[in-house]
Amino acid sequence: MLNYLLIIGTVYILVLMFFSWRTKKNIKNSTDFMLGGSKIGVAIGLMTFAATLFSTFTLLGMPDFSRIHGVGAWIFLAFSDAVMVFLILWFGFYLRKRVGNSPYQGMSALLQSCYQNRLVGYLYFTAVFLFLTPYIAIQIRGVAIFLVSAFPNFIPVWGWSIGIVLIMLIYSELGGLKAIIYADSLQGTLLLIVVWIVAFNCLNEVGGWSALFEEVASVDKKLLSTPGPTGLLSPQFLIASALAILMIPVTQPQLSTRLVIMKNYNALKKMATSVGFFAILVILPTIIIGMYGAIFYADASTAEFLGSVLLNEQHEMIAALIIIGLFAAAMSTSDSQLFAMGNEIKGLLRLKENDNLRPIRLVILLFAVSALIFSLLSSDELVLLARLSFSGTALMGPMILLGIFSQKPQGFTMIFLSSIGLLIFILSNLNLFPKEIFSLRTDLFLMLFLGFCALVNYYLYKE
Amino acid sequence: MNLKNLWRIIVIAVFLCSAIQFSPLVMDENKIAPYFLGMPFTLWFGILISLLIIILTAIGGYVFSRLKSEELKED
Numbered sequence: 001m002l003n004y005l006l007i008i009g010t011v012y013i014l015v016l017m018f019f020s021w022r023t024k025k026n027i028k029n030s031t032d033f034m035l036g037g038s039k040i041g042v043a044i045g046l047m048t049f050a051a052t053l054f055s056t057f058t059l060l061g062m063p064d065f066s067r068i069h070g071v072g073a074w075i076f077l078a079f080s081d082a083v084m085v086f087l088i089l090w091f092g093f094y095l096r097k098r099v100g101n102s103p104y105q106g107m108s109a110l111l112q113s114c115y116q117n118r119l120v121g122y123l124y125f126t127a128v129f130l131f132l133t134p135y136i137a138i139q140i141r142g143v144a145i146f147l148v149s150a151f152p153n154f155i156p157v158w159g160w161s162i163g164i165v166l167i168m169l170i171y172s173e174l175g176g177l178k179a180i181i182y183a184d185s186l187q188g189t190l191l192l193i194v195v196w197i198v199a200f201n202c203l204n205e206v207g208g209w210s211a212l213f214e215e216v217a218s219v220d221k222k223l224l225s226t227p228g229p230t231g232l233l234s235p236q237f238l239i240a241s242a243l244a245i246l247m248i249p250v251t252q253p254q255l256s257t258r259l260v261i262m263k264n265y266n267a268l269k270k271m272a273t274s275v276g277f278f279a280i281l282v283i284l285p286t287i288i289i290g291m292y293g294a295i296f297y298a299d300a301s302t303a304e305f306l307g308s309v310l311l312n313e314q315h316e317m318i319a320a321l322i323i324i325g326l327f328a329a330a331m332s333t334s335d336s337q338l339f340a341m342g343n344e345i346k347g348l349l350r351l352k353e354n355d356n357l358r359p360i361r362l363v364i365l366l367f368a369v370s371a372l373i374f375s376l377l378s379s380d381e382l383v384l385l386a387r388l389s390f391s392g393t394a395l396m397g398p399m400i401l402l403g404i405f406s407q408k409p410q411g412f413t414m415i416f417l418s419s420i421g422l423l424i425f426i427l428s429n430l431n432l433f434p435k436e437i438f439s440l441r442t443d444l445f446l447m448l449f450l451g452f453c454a455l456v457n458y459y460l461y462k463e
Numbered sequence: 464m465n466l467k468n469l470w471r472i473i474v475i476a477v478f479l480c481s482a483i484q485f486s487p488l489v490m491d492e493n494k495i496a497p498y499f500l501g502m503p504f505t506l507w508f509g510i511l512i513s514l515l516i517i518i519l520t521a522i523g524g525y526v527f528s529r530l531k532s533e534e535l536k537e538d
Binding site: 070071072074075078079081082083085086088089090093097209210212213214217221222224225226227235238239242264265266269270272273276277279280284287 | 477481484485490491492493494495498500501502503504505506509510512513514516517519520521523524525527528531534535
């Protein structure tokens with residue numbers, strides 16, 4: 001496998017270097033570097049949005065999640081993504097209208113302008129910093145534990161993790177957002193091909209589509225419905241997850257940036273529909289792989305299951321392609337997030353076109369180091385960590401929507417309530433606050449409460 | 464039917480799809496049957512309703528951009 005890995009890896013690095021070289025010569029100022037020229041068409045828009053959204057969390061996390069919790073994993077991610085793309089139509093329009101023709105300085109600066117309050121920008125940045133850290137950590141840890149399975153007794157998890165972070169930093173530093181977007185396109189295509197090859201191999205092994213579910217039923221019937229064998233996929237969990245995922249383009253800066261830099265609304269609406277279809281195409285095979293895992297690796301650990309299905313059972317060339325595909329997935333998602341954080345800082349510090357980018361680079365570095373440390377300390381439950389990230393940032397959703405849709409500043413109430421909500425959510429995750437409020441999960445209660453408050457706030461200010 | 468009403472109908476349809484997906488009718492504990500194309504109920508119904516929402520997104524995108532065509536001229 002090592003030979004295939006060297007060949008495919010070299011080709012991949014050469015392609016990345018080419019993208020980096022091609023985009024670097026077009027960078028004239030910090031906006032070109034941070035926003036990639038802001039003229040993204042449908043095809044590239046689809047790939048960069050999808051690659052940023054679907055990462056190691058999808059390729060590694062989802063098969064493992066559906067292996068343990070069953071077919072309800074589809075509702076958890078695919079259904080939620082479908083509703084999310086619908087929201088893009090509406091939110092994308094108003095976000096682009098708000099930004100107008102001025103260069104996009106990030107959501108923090110936009111919120112400061114909407115609310116005429118500097119605190120709101122810092123609150124948003126804090127939430128994003130805190131809850132994107134586990135999401136980047138997932139990418140690093142996912143690939144690192146996978147590489148340890150591929151090359152046991154070679155380099156420890158922390159060694160791979162540091163290597164991954166270094167490559168991410170170097171690549172984002174070299175070519176700017178446009179280079180990342182091109183790398184995303186490559187990664188999106190690679191992810192789709194790889195995940196279907198593995199799924200087809202799983203189906204062949206088990207004897208076809210119908211046989212897959214018959215075998216699963218004989219192992220544990222609970223895998224074929226909600227809430228699944230562990231009872232995790234309850235309606236409350238799935239509704240809270242859907243709300244959190246729905247808010248991703250609103251609250252996570254790497255995705256809201258992509259809505260802004262699309263060429264025009266026409267391209268954006270086509271991109272939204274295409275992302276919906278792409279989501280179905282990517283998530284379905286992960287369910288197949290998960291069901292296969294439930295049959296043959298029911299009691300295996302995450303690393304054993306993924307190592308066996310994605311590496312040991314595959315042809316050496318496919319296994320090498322999977323390793324590169326996973327690495328590419330982790331890199332494109334993390335780079336996008338690192339970059340979005342840089343843009344947020346640029347907006348918060350009100351840096352101008354030709355200002356020095358050193359503060360941005362320092363924040364990117366600090367963010368990457370935080371993610372690296374988190375990745376070394378976190379568990380292997382990639383999907384649940386991703387959900388924590390989605391829920392944490394989703395709490396900022398009502399405040400953002402209120403600011404974007406309102407014609408005039410909306411006062412301080414939502415900023416105050418959102419910061420209290422964020423504090424409660426953090427305390428709840430640290431087991432310092434109850435996990436339920438009025439029989440509702442704390443995250444679900446907070447999302448509903450903040451959503452309701454934003455509506456009341458809107459109508460009060462309207463009058 | 465004017466575009467504003469059409470857009471409202473599409474939004475209501477998406478809300479309705481979401482309500483159905485999370486209703487006890489669909490989320491009934493351990494409901495596996497009826498099977499369709501070899502898939503258990505939770506999966507095929509989930510796929511169907513996700514596809515429906517994506518189709519509504521495609522139609523909604525067309526309707527919404529027509530509805531906001533004046534504002535989009537500057538885009």
